Amino acid sequence: xxxxTQTPRYLIKTRGQQVTLSCSPIxxxxxxxWYQQTPGQGLQFLFEYFSETQRNKGNFPxxxxxxxxxxxxSEMNVxxxxxxxxxxxxxxxxxxGTAPPNYGYTFGSGTRLTVV
Amino acid sequence: SQQGEEDPQALSIQEGENATMNCSYKTSIxxxxxxxxxxxRGLVHLILIRSNEREKHSGRLRVTLDTxxxxxxxxxxxxxxxxxxxxxCATDRGQNFVFGPGTRLSVLP
Numbered sequence: 001x002x003x004x005t006q007t008p009r010y011l012i013k014t015r016g017q018q019v020t021l022s023c024s025p026i027x028x029x030x031x032x033x034w035y036q037q038t039p040g041q042g043l044q045f046l047f048e049y050f051s052e053t054q055r056n057k058g059n060f061p062x063x064x065x066x067x068x069x070x071x072x073x074s075e076m077n078v079x080x081x082x083x084x085x086x087x088x089x090x091x092x093x094x095x096x097g098t099a100p101p102n103y104g105y106t107f108g109s110g111t112r113l114t115v116v
Numbered sequence: 117s118q119q120g121e122e123d124p125q126a127l128s129i130q131e132g133e134n135a136t137m138n139c140s141y142k143t144s145i146x147x148x149x150x151x152x153x154x155x156x157r158g159l160v161h162l163i164l165i166r167s168n169e170r171e172k173h174s175g176r177l178r179v180t181l182d183t184x185x186x187x188x189x190x191x192x193x194x195x196x197x198x199x200x201x202x203x204x205c206a207t208d209r210g211q212n213f214v215f216g217p218g219t220r221l222s223v224l225p
Contacts, residue, residue, distance in 0.1 A: 088156065
């Protein structure tokens with residue numbers, strides 16, 4: 001069973017640009033969540049998508065957006081990049097069971113975004 | 117704000133020793149999970165303990181949960197160099213998991 005795949009692994013962008021990150025969840029998982037990880041703030045929840053609908057949203061500005069496609073793949077977009085957006089962006093898919101292994105997050109390896 | 121807070125922030129031990137990490141949280145939870153993250157990689161789910169459980173084991177891992185104190189501990193016995201990683205507790209708030217800042221564990225050979 002393939003894991004969660006995030007692309008690209010590394011990305012360097014300039015301030016003011018926009019970026020799109022991609023996440024393919026585990027087959028059969030319909031929930032995809034995104035987290036931002038920085039040394040100063042730790043793991044911060046961005047949003048969760050379930051069956052193409054945003055179900056939950058963290059406390060991030062509107063520059064951060066996402067979507068989910070009918071095959072459960074998800075994309076995250078950050079517009080007008082700022083230096084502070086430099087972070088590891090992690091995607092996690094979640095099964096709908098009540099016990100492992102179909103419960104709990106399975107994380108991808110992340111996309112390391114550097115804004116210069 | 118973060119729900120869980122791990123303690124200590126960093127821990128260095130010798131191979132073969134036991135490592136204990138603690139997690140405190142603020143509100144009631146459905147369950148608590150522990151994850152491990154190797155440097156710059158994604159998090160790996162280690163173990164889940166439900167709010168009505170007090171202790172759980174998985175291999176060299178032992179997790180306890182005290183809901184009256186709103187705290188949990190993760191014990192890794194007979195540590196190995198490969199256990200070097202950051203460990204996070206996560207609480208299930210119903211719609212998303214909230215992670216603590218993590219404990220950085222270094223196991224020295």
